[in-house]
Amino acid sequence: MSYILKVKNLCAGYENGFSLKDINFSMKKSEFLGLIGPNGSGKSTFLKTLIGTLKKYSGEIFIQDKKIESYSRKELSRLIAYVPQKIENVEITVIDYLKLGRLPYFDNFQFFESKKDLDVINYYISFFQIENLIDKYLFQLSGGEQQIVSIASALIQEPTLLLLDEPTAHLDINHQIQIMDILKILNQEKGVSIVIVLHDLNLAAEYCDNLVLLKNGHIAASGSPEDVLNYKTIEKVYDMVVVSMKNPISNKPFVLPVSKLLMDKYKNE
Numbered sequence: 380m381s382y383i384l385k386v387k388n389l390c391a392g393y394e395n396g397f398s399l400k401d402i403n404f405s406m407k408k409s410e411f412l413g414l415i416g417p418n419g420s421g422k423s424t425f426l427k428t429l430i431g432t433l434k435k436y437s438g439e440i441f442i443q444d445k446k447i448e449s450y451s452r453k454e455l456s457r458l459i460a461y462v463p464q465k466i467e468n469v470e471i472t473v474i475d476y477l478k479l480g481r482l483p484y485f486d487n488f489q490f491f492e493s494k495k496d497l498d499v500i501n502y503y504i505s506f507f508q509i510e511n512l513i514d515k516y517l518f519q520l521s522g523g524e525q526q527i528v529s530i531a532s533a534l535i536q537e538p539t540l541l542l543l544d545e546p547t548a549h550l551d552i553n554h555q556i557q558i559m560d561i562l563k564i565l566n567q568e569k570g571v572s573i574v575i576v577l578h579d580l581n582l583a584a585e586y587c588d589n590l591v592l593l594k595n596g597h598i599a600a601s602g603s604p605e606d607v608l609n610y611k612t613i614e615k616v617y618d619m620v621v622v623s624m625k626n627p628i629s630n631k632p633f634v635l636p637v638s639k640l641l642m643d644k645y646k647n648e
């Protein structure tokens with residue numbers, strides 16, 4: 380079996396605070412994996428540990444069967460691209476931000492993009508139809524436009540493993556589906572492996588091959604969307620009442636939250 384990512388007994392977190400505890404799972408090459416769980420359950424912490432922003436306390440992370448520590452920074456940045464929840468440096472133009480995606484491919488003493496670099500950048504500018512945005516500063520974009528630019532920049536990096544932290548959070552439903560479809564196409568046609576943090580359980584069910592459900596830094600459940608998104612598991616982890624059904628078009632599970640007020644009304648009747 381060929382794995383892109385394997386995590387063994389991983390513990391990581393913040394001094395005197397939250398910690399991921401004994402995380403174990405593996406992900407096959409070209410898998411589309413969803414990371415779900417309540418607020419504060421450790422999803423972003425896990426991604427930050429993978430990209431090295433956070434040092435792990437213990438355990439092991441393997442990327443393509445090699446320990447993560449055995450890769451150089453440059454090798455890792457060619458392998459893994461990360462789309463954060465928010466872009467931090469917004470005082471940069473879109474085109475300059477996109478060009479940063481090619482830095483992992485620069486040779487020593489290379490100062491300008493090669494023809495290949497420019498071709499890749501232009502390919503994704505036209506792919507995402509963002510020609511009208513490239514001369515704007517990031518702070519001049521809407522939240523949704525920033526998210527699209529951030530995803531384009533990650534793809535310009537041509538990663539083998541793409542990590543995304545809630546990439547659809549600021550998007551309307553049409554753009555949500557557009558972005559998820561693009562990720563699915565990249566996954567299926569180019570074999571890019573994807574780990575995506577999603578709060579929308581129904582998007583996760585539609586697009587992900589497998590899900591890892593976190594609660595308080597532990598894995599509460601993992602497996603196919605059908606295995607994970609049953610009402611018993613979701614009610615226990617999210618501490619609420621839900622209805623779980625099947626989408627009549629895709630046959631995937633979908634989860635409907637039930638209002639606590641409504642439940643109280645039924646109880647009192």
Ligand SMILES: Nc1ncnc2c1ncn2[C@@H]1O[C@H](COP(=O)(O)OP(=O)(O)OP(=O)(O)O)[C@@H](O)[C@H]1O
Pocket residue numbers: 393396397416417418419420421422423424425
């Ligand atoms: N820099 C930090 N220093 C200390 N604690 C932090 C830091 N960042 C996050 N935490 C804490 O770690 C826990 C997990 O946070 P994390 O951001 O990983 O959760 P999450 O599952 O991504 O949440 P959300 O769905 O709300 O984005 C939270 O309790 C949070 O307060």
